[in-house]
Amino acid sequence: MTASRFAHRAVLALATLWIVACADVRLERTRKPRATPQSPAPVVTTTVIPTAPVRDECFGADMTETSAMVCSAGAVSRIADTLQILLSSGRVVRRVDVPSGGESNQIYRYDGRIGGSSGGPAYHVLNYRGYESGGAELINAQTGDSLFIAQRPLISPDGARLVVDDMSGLEIGKGKVLLQIWRITGDKPVSELDLRPYAVGADRGWGPSKVEWRSADTITLLRNTIPRDSTRRARSDWDTARSVLVHKAGAWVLDPRH
Numbered sequence: 001m002t003a004s005r006f007a008h009r010a011v012l013a014l015a016t017l018w019i020v021a022c023a024d025v026r027l028e029r030t031r032k033p034r035a036t037p038q039s040p041a042p043v044v045t046t047t048v049i050p051t052a053p054v055r056d057e058c059f060g061a062d063m064t065e066t067s068a069m070v071c072s073a074g075a076v077s078r079i080a081d082t083l084q085i086l087l088s089s090g091r092v093v094r095r096v097d098v099p100s101g102g103e104s105n106q107i108y109r110y111d112g113r114i115g116g117s118s119g120g121p122a123y124h125v126l127n128y129r130g131y132e133s134g135g136a137e138l139i140n141a142q143t144g145d146s147l148f149i150a151q152r153p154l155i156s157p158d159g160a161r162l163v164v165d166d167m168s169g170l171e172i173g174k175g176k177v178l179l180q181i182w183r184i185t186g187d188k189p190v191s192e193l194d195l196r197p198y199a200v201g202a203d204r205g206w207g208p209s210k211v212e213w214r215s216a217d218t219i220t221l222l223r224n225t226i227p228r229d230s231t232r233r234a235r236s237d238w239d240t241a242r243s244v245l246v247h248k249a250g251a252w253v254l255d256p257r258h
Helices: 003-030 065-071 170-173 230-234
Strands: 075-077 082-086 094-098 106-115 124-128 133-140 146-149 162-165 178-183 190-196 207-216 218-225 239-248 251-255
Touching: 065 075, 065 106, 106 133, 162 207, 170 207, 190 251
Parallel strands: none
Antiparallel strands: 075 082, 082 094, 106 124, 124 133, 133 146, 162 178, 178 190, 207 218, 218 239, 239 251
């Protein structure tokens, strides 16, 4: 083999090696990097802590009509002398003020909404004042059925019941003296207790005051009786005794020993 042929073959061999090396570099650049094996994500176990049912009432003694309407989420509005309540069925219930000052006088104020907890019915509460009368009206937020009660109700801690007390008859010698408990269920609240502890005409018995829920099944109150002393009687200085009402065996029982 001549020197020129040997040199020519050497050049071809070097060129071939260079082409192969470049192809390997290009292949390496286009090849996707291998995924690094990863350990499975750890399983996190969450412990759910039971909570008490959320009461969704929008009702309080310190609420104004304006704040109560805001809390109604647009269901209640006032246009001049007319309260409009939009029911969940789409029907509208209206109550119109008649500020005559006479026997036809009637004034309504929206007080808020109660009930609705745990799937029960919700009620809109209206404060009502008429000619020598007054009380509260409960309007079913779906059906529009209404119930008049003697006074503004006091809701139980679990939102399942309401209590109403009135001793105006004891104070003025005429009118109502009562203690009522209603269970919030169905189209209208169901009466569980209707206690009339004072006979107005006979001037005998007692009237309830300071009525409070101690728990969902216990109510505390003061029993007020008229004293024999005329001076104390004139200034409504009653003889008082504390009692409790307890719900047991499906009934409300008055225990005067507390």
